[in-house]
Amino acid sequence: MDRRKIDVVLSTFLIIVSVIILTNDNLAEGGAESDLGIMFLPRIVAGFIIIFSATIAIQSFLKLSRGAALEGQELITTDGFSGIFLYVGIFVGYWLAVPHLGFIVTTPLVMLGVAYLLGGRNWVPIIAMSVITPVLIYCGSREYLRVYLPTWSL
Amino acid sequence: MFDNILSGFSAILAVGPILGIIAGVVIGITFGAIPGISCIMAIAIMLPMTFYVDPIIGITMLLAVYKAGIYGGSISAILINTPGAAASFLTAQDGHALTKAGKAGKALDMSLFASVSGEMLATLVLILVAAPISAISLQAGPIEKVFLLLFAFTVIGSMAGESIPRGLLSCCLGMLFAMVGMDSITGSSRFTFGIDELIGGFTFTPMLIGILVMPEVINVIRRRKVPHHELAITRSPNPADNRISFGEYKKVFRTILKSSGIGTFIGALPGLGSSTAAFIAYGEGKRTSKNPEKYGKGSVEGIAAAESANNAVCGSSMIPMLTLSIPGDDVAALLMGAFLIHGLTPGPMIFFEHTETIYAIFAGFLITDLFLLGIARSGFKFFVKMASLKRYFIFPCVTVFAFTGAFTAGQNMNDILVLIAFTVVGYGMRIVGLNPAVFIIGFILTPFLEQNLDQAFAIVGDDYGRFFASPFSWVFIALSAFFVYSSMRMKRKASKVPAPAQQEPA
Numbered sequence: 332m333d334r335r336k337i338d339v340v341l342s343t344f345l346i347i348v349s350v351i352i353l354t355n356d357n358l359a360e361g362g363a364e365s366d367l368g369i370m371f372l373p374r375i376v377a378g379f380i381i382i383f384s385a386t387i388a389i390q391s392f393l394k395l396s397r398g399a400a401l402e403g404q405e406l407i408t409t410d411g412f413s414g415i416f417l418y419v420g421i422f423v424g425y426w427l428a429v430p431h432l433g434f435i436v437t438t439p440l441v442m443l444g445v446a447y448l449l450g451g452r453n454w455v456p457i458i459a460m461s462v463i464t465p466v467l468i469y470c471g472s473r474e475y476l477r478v479y480l481p482t483w484s485l
Numbered sequence: 486m487f488d489n490i491l492s493g494f495s496a497i498l499a500v501g502p503i504l505g506i507i508a509g510v511v512i513g514i515t516f517g518a519i520p521g522i523s524c525i526m527a528i529a530i531m532l533p534m535t536f537y538v539d540p541i542i543g544i545t546m547l548l549a550v551y552k553a554g555i556y557g558g559s560i561s562a563i564l565i566n567t568p569g570a571a572a573s574f575l576t577a578q579d580g581h582a583l584t585k586a587g588k589a590g591k592a593l594d595m596s597l598f599a600s601v602s603g604e605m606l607a608t609l610v611l612i613l614v615a616a617p618i619s620a621i622s623l624q625a626g627p628i629e630k631v632f633l634l635l636f637a638f639t640v641i642g643s644m645a646g647e648s649i650p651r652g653l654l655s656c657c658l659g660m661l662f663a664m665v666g667m668d669s670i671t672g673s674s675r676f677t678f679g680i681d682e683l684i685g686g687f688t689f690t691p692m693l694i695g696i697l698v699m700p701e702v703i704n705v706i707r708r709r710k711v712p713h714h715e716l717a718i719t720r721s722p723n724p725a726d727n728r729i730s731f732g733e734y735k736k737v738f739r740t741i742l743k744s745s746g747i748g749t750f751i752g753a754l755p756g757l758g759s760s761t762a763a764f765i766a767y768g769e770g771k772r773t774s775k776n777p778e779k780y781g782k783g784s785v786e787g788i789a790a791a792e793s794a795n796n797a798v799c800g801s802s803m804i805p806m807l808t809l810s811i812p813g814d815d816v817a818a819l820l821m822g823a824f825l826i827h828g829l830t831p832g833p834m835i836f837f838e839h840t841e842t843i844y845a846i847f848a849g850f851l852i853t854d855l856f857l858l859g860i861a862r863s864g865f866k867f868f869v870k871m872a873s874l875k876r877y878f879i880f881p882c883v884t885v886f887a888f889t890g891a892f893t894a895g896q897n898m899n900d901i902l903v904l905i906a907f908t909v910v911g912y913g914m915r916i917v918g919l920n921p922a923v924f925i926i927g928f929i930l931t932p933f934l935e936q937n938l939d940q941a942f943a944i945v946g947d948d949y950g951r952f953f954a955s956p957f958s959w960v961f962i963a964l965s966a967f968f969v970y971s972s973m974r975m976k977r978k979a980s981k982v983p984a985p986a987q988q989e990p991a
Contacts, residue, residue, distance in 0.1 A: 334916070334917060334918070337916075337917055338917065341917060345654075358675060358676055359668075359673045359674065359675040359676075360673065360674055360677075361672065361673050361674060362667075362668060362671035362672040362673025362674070363671045363672055363673075364671070365670055365671045365939055366939060366942040366943050367935075367938060367939045367942050369668055369671055369673040369675060370675070371938075372660075372664065372931075372934070372935050372938065373661065373664050373675065373676075376657050376660045376661050376664075377661070379653070379657050380654065380657045380658070380661070383650040383651075383653050383654040383657065384654060386650040387648075387650050387651060387654065390650075404647065404918060407916055410707070411706070411707035411708060411709065411710070412707065414706045414707055414709055415703050415706060415707055415912070417706075418702075418703060418706045419703075419905070419908070419909065422884070422888075422905055422908070423905060425888065425901075426898065426901045426902060426905060429898070429901075430898055438885055438888075441881070441884065441885070442881035442882070442884070442885060443881075445877075445880060445881040445884050446877040446878070446880075446881045447877075448706060448709065449705070449706065449709050449876050449877040449880055449881075450709055450710075450877060451875065451877030451878070453875075453877075456878070457877065457878070460878060460881070460882070461881065464881075464882055464885060465885065468885065468886075468889055472889065472893065475537070476533075476534065476536070476537045476893060477537065478889075478892070478893045478896060479896065480889065480892065481898070
């Protein structure tokens with residue numbers, strides 16, 4: 332993947348967001364008046380974002396239009412990206428399931444999923460770890476940190 | 486000051502802090518030695534667990550993780566030529582060459598002694614220098630602080646990023662995210678778009694874990710098909726090859742002292758970090774060595790130079806953070822967050838408001854070195870075994886710890902969503918060459934900037950010339966311009982050197 336193309340798209344997006352911050356008066360609400368004004372600093376920062384994004388976008392666009400060869404980190408290798416999507420998917424599933432199934436039920440499944448994703452097939456120790464770790468964390472959090480992790484609520 | 490140091494030692498020499506230090510050292514070495522896990526990940530994961538203990542225990546434990554984690558990185562660098570961080574690259578060159586020659590014990594010993602020596606020297610400098618600097622910086626009013634913070638943003642953004650615009654853009658994005666939620670001065674809510682959950686802003690801990698820790702997990706997931714390397718210490722039949730004698734240590738002591746000085750100086754400057762210190766000290770060591778040809782091919786002196794400088798940065802990077810509220814690198818930013826969570830606001834006032842706590846932390850910093858020396862020396866085999874664990878045992882646990890850590894911050898499931906969102910943002914930033922550490926520094930410092938800017942405007946009124954009336958203002962403007970110029974020169978020079986090989990972005 333060519334990072335210069337991403338640079339151009341991302342910079343354009345950031346410039347649009349910055350222009351909205353500079354021009355829209357409805358992004359802050361309520362509160363008292365101050366010498367500075369609530370949108371003073373965000374607008375200064377938005378101005379700088381436009382400058383730096385434009386610099387990056389112009390540099391990348393010029394290289395693209397010249398057809399310059401990719402250098403160093405401009406080439407993004409996409410090998411293994413499927414694993415990233417699976418991992419983020421597992422994490423989103425974890426977030427959705429924990430409030431209903433509870434920490435102790437969901438966590439072993441998530442740990443098994445991540446271990447499988449990483450190539451783990453040594454099932455006995457993996458299952459033991461996936462069961463023991465959540466129980467220890469749950470009890471440790473409750474007893475020592477007074478943090479009550481979610482429990483089964485269905 | 487002497488009385489404060491003594492009272493610091495009396496506070497730290499209790500069961501709780503000592504157990505915290507021991508736990509921190511063991512966790513730090515273990516995490517540091519595991520290829521793919523850096524000490525920053527260890528600190529971020531440990532951070533939520535310290536919320537509920539005394540700041541002296543919690544902070545010294547995190548600092549012990551930091552120090553031991555930096556040292557732990559050299560274990561995998563020496564044994565399997567896998568530097569956990571860029572700073573261990575040079576250690577890997579010489580250390581792995583010694584390992585291949587059957588002298589792993591010698592390399593590990595040298596690395597440990599040099600690390601501890603460098604850290605101790607830097608800690609002593611921190612203790613002696615921090616309070617006087619803070620007394621000077623107390624003279625600074627809101628106007629001076631505004632220029633100081635702008636200087637910090639400029640230096641960190643321009644020195645730490647892949648390129649100057651990318652570094653500064655990372656900083657600006659961090660600043661923008663810090664402005665989400667209710668403003669502490671006016672009570673206005675900004676960028677909340679009617680979502681009540683955003684009024685409090687983004688919770689720091691999940692954001693931090695998402696930006697700095699989880700992308701490292703994702704990197705391991707991405708490279709899951711790369712074969713696992715098991716760590717093992719090679720033993721030579723000649724006992725002299727398995728350890729460092731006092732004579733050998735004495736021979737390299739000058740190099741250690743000089744490199745520690747370089748590391749301490751570089752660490753105290755924001756934005757440069759341990760890699761720069763290691764490379765400069767290594768270069769200087771090679772230049773003045775009697776055997777420069779051995780550097781890179783198994784030189785004990787080379788390991789001493791790189792490791793002492795690399796570790797000296799640990800102590801001295803606390804100087805700008807504790808005296809000026811400027812975290813110089815990602816770990817300092819993380820530790821600054823830890824200080825804030827524990828109710829200690831880094832800055833000159835910390836020496837007056839929390840005298841006993843801060844000197845206890847300093848004492849803990851020194852004592853950590855002794856524990857590091859003892860624990861690492863006696864437990865090489867254990868740490869090597871721990872670090873050899875297969876990644877499918879380690880990373881499921883890291884995932885669960887990250888989840889629990891994010892939840893612990895506010896006992897709120899929305900924080901997990903923040904964690905997931907910033908995991909994606911953090912990984913995306915690495916791919917496009919933005920610097921997550923600079924993003925975090927921008928995020929942490931923006932509330933201070935806004936508060937001081939508001940006070941400064943109240944002071945100057947319509948007479949904007951008063952912004953430039955103080956010599957401090959001109960000094961910081963000149964320093965900012967100088968750092969941007971020198972960073973541009975450094976990057977131009979670096980771009981003229983042909984790239985060694987194409988690297989992956991993250």
